[in-house]
Amino acid sequence: xxxxxxxxxxxxxxxxxxxxxxxxxxxxxxxxxxxxxxxxxxxxxxxxxxxxxxxxxxxxxxxxxxxxxxxxxxxxxxxxxxxxxxxxxxxxxxxxxxxxxxxxxxxxxxxxxxxxxxxxxxxxxxxxxxxxxx
Amino acid sequence: xxxxxxxxxxxxxxxxxxxxxxxxxxxxxxxxxxxxxxxxxxxxxxxxxxxxxxxxxxxxxxxxxxxxxxxxxxxxxxxxxxxxxxxxxxxxxxxxxxxxxxxxxxxxxxxxxxxxxxxxxxxxxxxxxxxxxxxxxxxxxxxxxxxxxxxxxxxxxxxxxxxxxxxxxxxxxxxxxxxxxxxxxxxxxxxxxxxxxxxxxxxxxxxxxxxxxxxxxxxxxxxxxxxxxxxxxxxxxxxxxxxxxxxxxxxxxxxxxxxxxxxxxxxxxxxxxxxxxxxxxxxxxxxxxxxxxxxxxxxxxxxxxxxxxxxxxxxxxxxxxxxxxxxxxxxxxxxxxxxxxxxxxxxxxxxxxxxxxxxxxxxxxxxxxxxxxxxxxxxxxxxxxxxxxxxxxxxxxxxxxxxxxxxxxxxxxxxxxxxxxxxxxxxxxxxxxxxxxxxxxxxxxxxxxxxxxxxxxxxxxxxxxxxxxxxxxxxxxxxxxxxxxxxxxxxxxxxxxxxxxxxxxxxxxxxxxxxxxxxxxxxxxxxxxxxxxxxxxxxxxxxxxx
Numbered sequence: 135x136x137x138x139x140x141x142x143x144x145x146x147x148x149x150x151x152x153x154x155x156x157x158x159x160x161x162x163x164x165x166x167x168x169x170x171x172x173x174x175x176x177x178x179x180x181x182x183x184x185x186x187x188x189x190x191x192x193x194x195x196x197x198x199x200x201x202x203x204x205x206x207x208x209x210x211x212x213x214x215x216x217x218x219x220x221x222x223x224x225x226x227x228x229x230x231x232x233x234x235x236x237x238x239x240x241x242x243x244x245x246x247x248x249x250x251x252x253x254x255x256x257x258x259x260x261x262x263x264x265x266x267x268x
Numbered sequence: 269x270x271x272x273x274x275x276x277x278x279x280x281x282x283x284x285x286x287x288x289x290x291x292x293x294x295x296x297x298x299x300x301x302x303x304x305x306x307x308x309x310x311x312x313x314x315x316x317x318x319x320x321x322x323x324x325x326x327x328x329x330x331x332x333x334x335x336x337x338x339x340x341x342x343x344x345x346x347x348x349x350x351x352x353x354x355x356x357x358x359x360x361x362x363x364x365x366x367x368x369x370x371x372x373x374x375x376x377x378x379x380x381x382x383x384x385x386x387x388x389x390x391x392x393x394x395x396x397x398x399x400x401x402x403x404x405x406x407x408x409x410x411x412x413x414x415x416x417x418x419x420x421x422x423x424x425x426x427x428x429x430x431x432x433x434x435x436x437x438x439x440x441x442x443x444x445x446x447x448x449x450x451x452x453x454x455x456x457x458x459x460x461x462x463x464x465x466x467x468x469x470x471x472x473x474x475x476x477x478x479x480x481x482x483x484x485x486x487x488x489x490x491x492x493x494x495x496x497x498x499x500x501x502x503x504x505x506x507x508x509x510x511x512x513x514x515x516x517x518x519x520x521x522x523x524x525x526x527x528x529x530x531x532x533x534x535x536x537x538x539x540x541x542x543x544x545x546x547x548x549x550x551x552x553x554x555x556x557x558x559x560x561x562x563x564x565x566x567x568x569x570x571x572x573x574x575x576x577x578x579x580x581x582x583x584x585x586x587x588x589x590x591x592x593x594x595x596x597x598x599x600x601x602x603x604x605x606x607x608x609x610x611x612x613x614x615x616x617x618x619x620x621x622x623x624x625x626x627x628x629x630x631x632x633x634x635x636x637x638x639x640x641x642x643x644x645x646x647x648x649x650x651x652x653x654x655x656x657x658x659x660x661x662x663x664x665x666x667x668x669x670x671x672x673x674x675x676x677x678x679x680x681x682x683x684x685x686x687x688x689x690x691x692x693x694x695x696x697x698x699x700x701x702x703x704x705x706x707x708x709x710x711x712x713x714x715x716x717x718x719x720x721x722x723x724x725x726x727x728x729x730x731x732x733x734x735x736x737x738x739x740x741x742x743x744x745x746x747x748x749x750x751x752x753x754x755x756x757x758x759x760x761x762x763x764x765x766x767x768x769x770x771x772x773x774x775x776x777x778x779x780x781x782x783x784x785x786x787x788x789x790x791x792x793x794x795x796x797x798x799x800x801x802x803x804x805x806x807x808x809x810x811x812x813x814x
Contacts, residue, residue: 149374149390151463153810154504154590157703158710160814174812175463176378178386200374201629201739205389229594231628231736249594249627250723252714 140264143191145173145182147210148200155227156197162253163260179209187217193244193264196226203230203238211242223264227251294548294718295506296708297671303663309670316561316670320615320656324564326557326669328615329580333656334647339611340618341643342419342584346371346395347630348743350406353396357411359633363640368411369419369620371395372429379425379466379798382747391744394630395421399751400793404432405439414442418449419494419584424466426453427475428797431784434487438789450491450540450584453479456517456689459808460698462499466798467805469690475780475801477524482781484535491540493521494584500698501544502590504706507555508672510544512679513698515562519680520689522571532571536578545611546588547603553659554668556614559583562673585616592627596722597734600624605642612646613659619643629736696813703813751793758791766790770797774804 144160146153153175164170171189173182186194198206207226214222220242227247230238235246244263247256291299305311318324321331330336343365345356357368372395375387381399382391391397398404408418413436422429430451434444455472458465465472476493483492497514505513518539526532543559545552563581567573587607592600601624608621621639623631631639647653659665679701683692692698712718719725766787773783784797 149378149380149386149464150394151458151461153463154502154706157814158504158707161703161707162710164814170814172812172814174810176810200390201393202374202389229628250720252724253710254714 138266139167139169140193140260140266141169141171141189141191142193142195142260142264143171143173143182143186143189144195144197145177145185146175146197147177147179147182147206148198148202149176150200151175152199153197155199158253159195159197159227159256162257166257166261168260179206179213182210183213183217186214186222187219190268191222192267193223193225193260196224196228198226198228198230201229203228204234207238207243208241222267225259227256290717293507293551294546295508295551295705296712297506297508297551297668300664300667303667305663307663307667311666317660323568323576323579325560325580327657327660329560329582329617331656333615334612334653335656338647338653339616340367340417340584341365341640341647342367342369342618342620343636343640344369344371344419344421344586344620345636346373347737348392348396348739349747350396350398350403351409352392352743354407354409354411356633356636360636360640361411361416363637364644365640367417367419367618370407370421372420372422373397374464376429376794377422377425377464379428379794379801381793381795382744382751384795389744391747392739397743397747398429398432399747399795400754400791401432401435401788402754402791403750404429404436408433408436413437413440414446416448418447419451420449421452423452423455423458423462424464424472425794425798426451427479427780427784428788428794430479431781431788435785435788438785444487445489447487448489450494451479452494452496452542454493454496454517454542456520456693457496457499457514459693460500460513460517461503461505461702463810465808466801468808469693471801471805472808473520473524473690474777476521477528478779478781480521480525480535480538481528481530482779483538484530488538491538492535494540494542495521496542498542498544498586500702501546501588503702504590504709505702506705507546507548507551508675509679509698509701509705511555511559511562511672512676512683513702514541514543515559515566515676516680516683516689516692516698518563519566519570522567523688526571532567532573533575533578536567536571536573537575537580541581541583543583543585543616544588545585545607545614545616547591547607549606549610549613550664550668551672552607552610553614554665554672556583556585556611556616557657557660557665557669558673558676560615561669562676582617584618584620585611585614586620587611587622589622589626592622592624593720593723594627595727597624597628599722600627601638601642604639605646608642608646609650609652612652615657625734625736628734630739632735632737635734696811699811700813754791755793762790763792763796766792767796767800771800771804774800
């Protein structure tokens with residue numbers, strides 16, 4: 135295992151502009167010592183997967199508050215699968231009902247954080263669950 | 269029976285080594301233990317307050333305030349197909365709500381038709397899907413457009429949606445000068461906070477001014493811009509930042525319209541505002557009072573408006589969505605009641621109360637009803653409507669009003685020195701200030717310096733979840749099929765001509781509203797007209813500052 139800093143892509147898919155959460159998480163992870171790349175708003179799943187592979191990240195975090203999570207998470211997982219990178223962890227946050235969380239985890243999303251999660255919860259999860267790839 | 273255990277620990281006994289507890293507003297303004305006349309510097313009643321309905325309007329926009337006319341209860345609604353939202357509108361009207369407020373879905377808001385690949389998964393989710401005039405017709409079926417006040421929350425595609433509303437009125441034989449309502453159409457705050465855009469700030473501003481100009485002439489009862497602090501606050505700003513950036517945006521619009529050649533007194537009274545109302549009751553009451561005084565000063569001193577009606581800041585308010593919690597969601601009813609009370613004590617002219625379940629999903633009919641009843645209880649039972657500005661003259665309120673005004677004017681001065689609000693946005697100034705404030709607040713929450721009941725204090729094990737509204741995937745399939753069908757049924761030669769007329773007006777700087785209205789009459793769509801904006805004006809990209 136290398137001791138390089140973990141690289142995390144924080145991505146904001148979908149058409150909405152709710153980037154408060156994404157930016158807070160990006161800052162909190164950066165302040166906690168992670169290397170963070172933030173995509174900005176209005177990204178398609180294709181753009182996100184492309185950025186993740188180009189930047190050679192160790193994980194992708196998606197922030198979704200538009201209700202489109204059941205379309206966008208699976209689309210990112212599917213594109214990763216097509217590119218042969220099934221081991222790149224995808225996690226996320228946003229307004230996601232419990233039954234959808236269960237379904238998305240079954241499909242391969244590693245963790246989902248919902249409103250009220252503290253940045254410390256997320257940083258702790260990232261420290262304990264993510265590893266440098268390759 | 270033992271109830272669920274609270275996860276919170278009892279506070280440790282205060283020790284001298286620990287920092288003294290700070291007493292601050294939700295925006296982190298330090299508050300004095302008590303306010304006295306010494307905090308009013310000095311108390312010049314006539315100059316700084318005045319009677320309600322008189323300059324500088326600190327005490328209210330109208331002399332009789334809520335005795336004369338209650339605030340407008342306006343619940344924002346929209347989801348699924350136009351028929352779904354039409355049913356919700358009719359329900360709200362039957363429950364005593366006189367005004368409508370329309371939420372559109374993300375594809376509509378961003379200028380995509382339901383059948384565009386980027387609309388996948390988003391059709392009808394966060395609002396109603398409207399791609400063409402036929403959808404608008406279904407949305408307002410059996411609603412008398414000349415007898416309701418309609419608000420439409422839409423920004424970068426606002427010109428197209430307003431054109432559809434006007435075209436629908438024309439089809440029904442209603443003259444545009446009889447239409448009353450508001451379109452949000454505040455692009456500056458989009459770049460600052462809500463971040464739904466098509467083209468860059470300069471052309472976006474030109475379209476807004478086209479709409480102000482068109483409405484001033486043809487639809488004089490229509491509010492062509494609702495200058496919005498709501499989203500600025502939701503993005504994490506403080507109260508002072510909300511006040512400052514909202515009024516700075518207002519200055520930007522007035523300046524641009526005056527530069528277009530409009531007389532400030534011809535359009536100023538049709539500018540409306542939209543503020544957030546958060547948990548901190550005293551700070552919020554002060555904010556509304558400061559907003560009215562600041563705007564009156566700006567209009568008279570800075571723009572030389574001469575008519576009293578140009579000085580008056582009229583505002584809609586909405587309770588703070590960002591204050592609601594997914595944990596113990598019934599607590600949200602109480603938060604909303606406190607916030608709504610603050611809006612009324614602050615003299616808001618129109619109010620939306622959020623539903624307890626909005627942090628989880630779009631609200632159910634039952635939750636919306638409780639939210640509306642909250643306003644009705646304040647209006648009919650609490651007694652606060654009996655007298656104008658009941659907290660006016662309180663040392664604490666007056667001092668806070670002065671303080672928010674000072675802080676906000678200091679921001680406006682900085683923005684002026686940068687060269688105005690568009691330049692400040694290009695530099696990322698308001699965006700960064702808000703992101704810093706949002707992060708600061710989150711860190712305070714994480715350290716327990718700020719409390720959210722049920723989240724970082726008095727937390728309980730998961731309670732029974734609320735029943736939430738789900739929008740079925742069927743909505744998207746049906747809407748996509750409808751849009752495709754209608755596109756096929758049109759006369760493509762006429763459609764091409766109408767779109768070409770929009771394109772040439774865009775290129776040549778002529779007012780865009782007449783050709784857009786003509787285009788939507790022929791079922792040209794939100795996506796097609798937005799594509800012309802993208803082609804002629806270019807597409808704005810998120811600078812993605814962290």
